[in-house]
Amino acid sequence: MTETRAGPDAEAFTLVYRSQRDRLRRVAYLMTGQAAVADELVHDAFVRLHQRWDTVDVPAAYLRTTLVHLCLAWRDRAAMGRAREPRSGGTAGWVEQPEVDETWELLATLPRDQRVTLVLRYYEDLPDDEIAQVMGCQPATVRTRVHRALAKLREEMTP
Amino acid sequence: MTDPIEEGVRRTFTVRAEDMAPGDGAAGDPRLQELLARPGATGSGNGHHGGPGRFLLVAAIVVIVGAALAAIGVVAANDAGDEAGDDTGDVASDGERTDPAGAGLVVDLAAQRNLVMALQDERNLASVDLLGQSGIVDLAVSDPADARRDTDAAIAAVQAIVGSGQAGSGSPLRQALDRLAALDALRSDVDAYDGPRSFAAIDLVNEVFARYTELIDGLIDAQGEAALAVDDPDLRAGLEVHQLGLRQQETTAQLVRATVLNAVEPGDSASLTELSRLFGLVQQGQADLTSAAAGTPYEEATAAVLDEVEASGLLDIVATALGGTTNLADLLAAVELPPDEGWLAFLDRVEQLLTTEG
Numbered sequence: 001m002t003e004t005r006a007g008p009d010a011e012a013f014t015l016v017y018r019s020q021r022d023r024l025r026r027v028a029y030l031m032t033g034q035a036a037v038a039d040e041l042v043h044d045a046f047v048r049l050h051q052r053w054d055t056v057d058v059p060a061a062y063l064r065t066t067l068v069h070l071c072l073a074w075r076d077r078a079a080m081g082r083a084r085e086p087r088s089g090g091t092a093g094w095v096e097q098p099e100v101d102e103t104w105e106l107l108a109t110l111p112r113d114q115r116v117t118l119v120l121r122y123y124e125d126l127p128d129d130e131i132a133q134v135m136g137c138q139p140a141t142v143r144t145r146v147h148r149a150l151a152k153l154r155e156e157m158t159p
Numbered sequence: 160m161t162d163p164i165e166e167g168v169r170r171t172f173t174v175r176a177e178d179m180a181p182g183d184g185a186a187g188d189p190r191l192q193e194l195l196a197r198p199g200a201t202g203s204g205n206g207h208h209g210g211p212g213r214f215l216l217v218a219a220i221v222v223i224v225g226a227a228l229a230a231i232g233v234v235a236a237n238d239a240g241d242e243a244g245d246d247t248g249d250v251a252s253d254g255e256r257t258d259p260a261g262a263g264l265v266v267d268l269a270a271q272r273n274l275v276m277a278l279q280d281e282r283n284l285a286s287v288d289l290l291g292q293s294g295i296v297d298l299a300v301s302d303p304a305d306a307r308r309d310t311d312a313a314i315a316a317v318q319a320i321v322g323s324g325q326a327g328s329g330s331p332l333r334q335a336l337d338r339l340a341a342l343d344a345l346r347s348d349v350d351a352y353d354g355p356r357s358f359a360a361i362d363l364v365n366e367v368f369a370r371y372t373e374l375i376d377g378l379i380d381a382q383g384e385a386a387l388a389v390d391d392p393d394l395r396a397g398l399e400v401h402q403l404g405l406r407q408q409e410t411t412a413q414l415v416r417a418t419v420l421n422a423v424e425p426g427d428s429a430s431l432t433e434l435s436r437l438f439g440l441v442q443q444g445q446a447d448l449t450s451a452a453a454g455t456p457y458e459e460a461t462a463a464v465l466d467e468v469e470a471s472g473l474l475d476i477v478a479t480a481l482g483g484t485t486n487l488a489d490l491l492a493a494v495e496l497p498p499d500e501g502w503l504a505f506l507d508r509v510e511q512l513l514t515t516e517g
Contacts, residue, residue, distance in 0.1 A: 010195050013194070013195065014191065014195070017188075017191050017194070021188075022179070022181050025179045026176040026179045029175070029176065029178065029179045030172050030175060030176060035178065035179060038179065043190050044482045044483065046190075046194055047194065047197075047482075047483055048482065048483040050194050050197055051483055062428075065428060065431070065432075066431070069431060069432075069435040069481050070481060070482055072435060072438075072439060073435065073438055073477075073478045073481040073482075074478070097174060099167060099170075099171075100167075100170060100171045100174045100175065103167050103168060103170075103171040104171050104175055107168075107171070113439065118168055118172075119172065122165065122168050122169045122172055123169070123172040123173070123176065135435075136432035136433070136435055136436045137436070150162070150164050150165065150168070153164050153167075153168070154164050157164070157167075
């Protein structure tokens with residue numbers, strides 16, 4: 001009933017993995033706010049790429065779209081009351097940046113789709129049309145989500 | 160001038176992204192090693208179309224889809240029809256109504272719900288029939304002519320409500336009924352298909368499904384718009400909750416179908432996007448329902464149905480499907496709820512509460 005195929009070429013897959021993994025981990029972390037979850041979702045995205053290697057034309061685009069969907073779908077049952085994760089590294093060491101911390105905590109209060117949209121626009125620097133394609137919505141919806149998210153942040157941060 | 164909030168967001172992302180230290184060199188990455196050690200992907204149709212294996216898989220999946228859709232909607236459609244008939248009879252024969260607003264509302268809602276479900280039955284049956292699986296899937300309505308007669312009867316019942324003056328000429332319900340004029344052309348297109356009743360008809364099946372869904376969506380949306388015009392806050396809340404529940408029932412049916420189709424078409428970005436969209440809609444719908452029912456007589460019933468949905472594991476199964484693994488047996492089990500659970504039982508309960516609230 002089904003056929004087994006050889007799977008992706010190890011060298012080609014490793015090349016994609018090396019070039020995409022770290023960036024995807026950062027994107028997933030910004031979208032979910034949790035490093036461990038980010039690692040798991042990125043791994044899931046690569047698993048899916050491995051499964052569908054023969055049908056994927058542009059692995060990088062496929063990985064990003066898949067990761068976005070995984071981040072949107074991820075359901076954190078233990079989210080309530082979870083302590084904020086400590087910083088896991090970074091080459092600059094810990095530097096006191098209260099405005100960054102405040103913004104980061106406010107981002108955690110946004111609806112998931114708004115947060116994901118902000119990451120795609122302000123970290124990935126994608127145009128609205130491309131964000132819409134990745135998230136499976138209309139460009140107008142992208143602009144609405146950005147507007148609402150920034151309005152919420154502005155409201156909370158205005159003294 | 161640069162928006163300081165936008166700049167703050169951009170800077171926050173740049174700074175916090177550094178929290179994720181670069182991983183180990185790829186050569187020593189255990190996750191990469193695990194991926195490379197995986198066997199070649201199994202599955203039908205990846206990059207290939209046709210072939211006997213794929214058709215067998217699709218046939219099996221169609222059975223599951225039909226049964227899953229039936230479990231969500233069909234049985235209670237018949238019950239809702241009986242309720243609507245009984246209520247109409249009681250109201251007509253009652254010289255005086257003790258709760259005129261409530262009983263009338265329940266009759267209206269039950270009739271509208273019955274019409275939505277009749278269209279769902281017709282949609283499901285057309286889809287299954289075009290794929291040549293109608294003898295395999297056990298639907299409560301098995302004959303297309305019967306399904307269409309049920310729909311026509313349901314349309315007539317709602318038209319009677321509109322004709323009685325309860326809905327003005329510009330009312331959302333009247334407009335939704337007007338749009339049902341497209342049903343004749345849709346039925347004609349289904350009847351005109353003379354190709355093989357098999358997976359070869361999948362494009363038509365998808366088109367037919369979408370056209371029926373558009374009509375169903377119009378009716379459900381009309382309920383929501385009508386609710387906004389009700390002054391009494393508890394009655395308005397009841398109508399909103401009922402409409403949101405009906406919307407969740409329909410969206411859940413679409414979600415189940417999309418999950419199965421995504422499993423059949425792995426690697427298809429359109430099916431993945433659609434599944435993700437519907438998953439988001441279901442989750443948002445739950446949040447909207449919780450908000451609408453808060454502090455109203457419908458809060459307890461709403462909490463109960465959401466607990467039942469959670470316990471069924473359906474959303475966990477879909478979330479896993481988005482990650483690449485779909486267990487169709489689990490999916491089918493998740494939608495086969497007892498008659499006193501799930502969205503249809505919830506709608507019954509809301510209609511019952513509306514009767515006592517009137």
